[in-house]
Amino acid sequence: MGRPISTEYVHGRKILTGAADPSGLGLAFELDGNRVFTHVEATAEFCGKAQVVPAGKVQSVADDLAHATVAALKKRVGVTRESRLRFLKPLYAGDVMRADGTLFRDTGDLFVVQLRIHNRKEQLCIEGEVEIFGLTADQVRRMTPDGMISPDLRRFLP
Numbered sequence: 001m002g003r004p005i006s007t008e009y010v011h012g013r014k015i016l017t018g019a020a021d022p023s024g025l026g027l028a029f030e031l032d033g034n035r036v037f038t039h040v041e042a043t044a045e046f047c048g049k050a051q052v053v054p055a056g057k058v059q060s061v062a063d064d065l066a067h068a069t070v071a072a073l074k075k076r077v078g079v080t081r082e083s084r085l086r087f088l089k090p091l092y093a094g095d096v097m098r099a100d101g102t103l104f105r106d107t108g109d110l111f112v113v114q115l116r117i118h119n120r121k122e123q124l125c126i127e128g129e130v131e132i133f134g135l136t137a138d139q140v141r142r143m144t145p146d147g148m149i150s151p152d153l154r155r156f157l158p
Helices: 012-016 055-074 137-143
Strands: 031-034 035-041 078-087 097-105 111-120 126-136
Touching: 031 078, 035 055, 055 078, 055 097, 055 111, 055 126
Parallel strands: none
Antiparallel strands: 031 035, 035 097, 078 126, 097 111, 111 126
């Protein structure tokens, strides 16, 4: 259905957070037209002892999805400005969820990603928006100790 997207944007996340995968979830994203999606299994390691998926884990999935969406569709990296999630139904431990992200608004420096998370029965459980500030090469250059930007990362910065 979709094709795996390049994960080169993780270089930008590593510069900003110190870790290539700040959430530690190791999600694999796919691009299908103008939508980026991932599947997440709510295992015991993912949920802990909770019967429903904890809100913090949902937020981590939403953040990773938003950054992957901006990287795949706009070839940019950035930092999260704001996140608004609406929990419509609980996601239960042991279930598989599908998270979809589409670019809702693009002002050049600010990207708004609309996301929806469905359960195994294809019921909408969570919807929301994540706003991401796009970074420039000059901003990233100031974040690095030597002022250099790798060629892979440079493709994601204006």
